[in-house]
Amino acid sequence: MTNYxxxxxxxxxxxxxxxxxxxxxxxQFLGPVQRASLYIRDIPKNERVxxxxxxxxxxxxxxxxxxxxWLVGKRDATTGERIGGILFGNxxxxxxxxxxxxxxxxxxxxxxxxxxxxxxxxxxxxxxxxGVLAAVKHNTWIDQATRVFSILGWSFPTFVFGLxxxxxxxxxxxxxxxxxxxxxxxxxxxxxxxxxxxxxxTVDALLNGRFDIFVDALKHLILPIVxxxxxxxxxxxxxxxxxxxxxxxxxxxxxxRAKGLSERTVIxxxxxxxxxxxxxxxxxxxxxxxxxxxxxxxxVFNYPGIGKAAADAALYLDVVTVLAxxxxxxxxxIAANLVVDILYAFIDPRVRLE
Numbered sequence: 001m002t003n004y005x006x007x008x009x010x011x012x013x014x015x016x017x018x019x020x021x022x023x024x025x026x027x028q029f030l031g032p033v034q035r036a037s038l039y040i041r042d043i044p045k046n047e048r049v050x051x052x053x054x055x056x057x058x059x060x061x062x063x064x065x066x067x068x069x070w071l072v073g074k075r076d077a078t079t080g081e082r083i084g085g086i087l088f089g090n091x092x093x094x095x096x097x098x099x100x101x102x103x104x105x106x107x108x109x110x111x112x113x114x115x116x117x118x119x120x121x122x123x124x125x126x127x128x129x130x131g132v133l134a135a136v137k138h139n140t141w142i143d144q145a146t147r148v149f150s151i152l153g154w155s156f157p158t159f160v161f162g163l164x165x166x167x168x169x170x171x172x173x174x175x176x177x178x179x180x181x182x183x184x185x186x187x188x189x190x191x192x193x194x195x196x197x198x199x200x201x202t203v204d205a206l207l208n209g210r211f212d213i214f215v216d217a218l219k220h221l222i223l224p225i226v227x228x229x230x231x232x233x234x235x236x237x238x239x240x241x242x243x244x245x246x247x248x249x250x251x252x253x254x255x256x257r258a259k260g261l262s263e264r265t266v267i268x269x270x271x272x273x274x275x276x277x278x279x280x281x282x283x284x285x286x287x288x289x290x291x292x293x294x295x296x297x298x299x300v301f302n303y304p305g306i307g308k309a310a311a312d313a314a315l316y317l318d319v320v321t322v323l324a325x326x327x328x329x330x331x332x333x334i335a336a337n338l339v340v341d342i343l344y345a346f347i348d349p350r351v352r353l354e
Contacts, residue, residue, distance in 0.1 A: 008341045012334060019330040020086070023323055024067050030319060032059040091324035096316035097309070101324040104309050110199035111180055112298075112305035116290035118202070118218075119225045123290070124283045127233040131240020131279075136267060138245060146237060153234030162227045162300035169223060176222045178301040185216045224301050228294060232286055239282050243275040250274075277344065284340035291332050 027035060032054045054060050058069050073085025091101035134146040169176045181189065181201055188194055188210065189201065197207050202221075205214035247253065248271055256266050295307035302308070306325060313321035 005342060005345070008338055012338065015334050016331070019327065019334065020071060021067070023327045023330070024070055026323055027070075027320075028063070034319070035059050086327070091327070092320045094313065094318060094321040094324075096313045096318035096321055101321055104321070105306070105325075105328055108304060108306045108309045111303065112291060112307065114200040114202060115221060115224055115228075115294075115298075115303065115305060116287065117200070118221050119228045119290055120287055122225060122229045123232045123286060124236070126229055127236025127283075128240050128279060130233060131237045132244055132267070132272065134237065134241040135244030135248060138248075143241075146241070150234045150237045153230050154238075156231065158227065158231055158294075158296040159300055161231060162223075162297060165223050165226060166300065176219050178220070178223070178303070180220055180304055181213065181217050182220075185213045188213060220301075220303075224294075224297050224303055227297055227300075228290070236279065236282055236286070240275070240279050243278050244271060247271045247275040280340060280343050284336055284343070288333050288336040291336070 033050065036050075036053055036057060036059060058066055058074075070086060072087055073090065089102045091105070093099075094101050094104055097104055130146050130149075134143045137143050166178065170178065180186075185201075189196070189204075194204070194208055194210070196204050198204055201217040202214050205211070205217060253266060253271055256270050257263075261270075294305075295311050297303070298305045298307040299311050306329075310322060310325045312318075313325065
């Protein structure tokens with residue numbers, strides 16, 4: 001087990017190098033003037049000043065030199081300031097948000113993380129439970145109903161379903177508003193009396209003893225969670241059902257039933273653990289999508305997460321910000337793949353022996 005984890009961890013630097021090389025190669029499609037926005041806020045109009053900026057930041061040098069400066073940075077010989085260096089948090093300057101990209105990540109990622117933490121249990125658990133139920137009740141009315149439920153969810157575009165629940169539960173009923181918190185709650189959160197321990201509103205509200213803010217933040221999370229859950233169940237249900245049906249036909253399941261084991265033991269002790277491999281893969285990618293920011297869902301519900309920031313940057317053709325957020329999402333994806341690989345080893349001992 002330890003050797004398996006070590007091998008996976010040793011692959012991370014190689015993967016990170018590949019991701020950074022790919023993103024930097026995409027930056028090369030921009031000219032030196034556009035790439036200068038990685039390091040400075042306002043590109044000078046004067047051509048002589050512009051040439052000095054390009055030479056100062058090495059934007060006219062060879063690919064490897066520029067890549068090294070972008071990756072680890074360098075010290076300016078005159079001022080001593082650090083130039084570049086994504087490893088030090090210098091992802092560039094966002095023209096769409098008028099702030100450094102790292103500040104966007106610091107401000108927006110907690111919102112996406114909070115949504116992911118609240119959505120991950122209903123998204124994963126709901127899909128798995130419905131898939132297991134459909135497989136166990138194969139060819140019954142329950143199986144048929146879950147299949148129709150899955151097909152409807154798979155057919156709904158995210159923005160259509162999001163707008164539908166928004167019109168019903170907010171526009172008509174006024175129950176669950178969009179955004180992250182209400183205006184009155186936002187004023188309290190920004191006040192000196194409210195301490196942001198984690199920058200997760202629901203958690204900080206409880207830590208500050210403000211149950212009213214906790215309820216308000218939770219009301220704003222309901223519709224995004226419902227949208228993400230239903231549309232995710234459609235895929236996860238089908239994968240779980242298919243995997244469970246395949247496992248339930250295996251000889252060792254027939255043998256377990258012939259020994260007189262209860263159906264509950266057969267399903268949860270023998271069948272389900274062996275059917276979880278594809279489910280873990282799909283579920284891991286769903287969690288990554290939640291952490292990376294679900295662009296359409298956050299846009300529809302005006303939720304200020306990473307996905308909404310990426311959509312705003314793309315709307316203003318802010319290429320530097322889009323690529324920087326893509327790089328950040330790539331880091332999350334690599335970390336999540338490591339977690340999924342480790343889960344494989346826990347679920348299936350054969351993986352550890354490969």
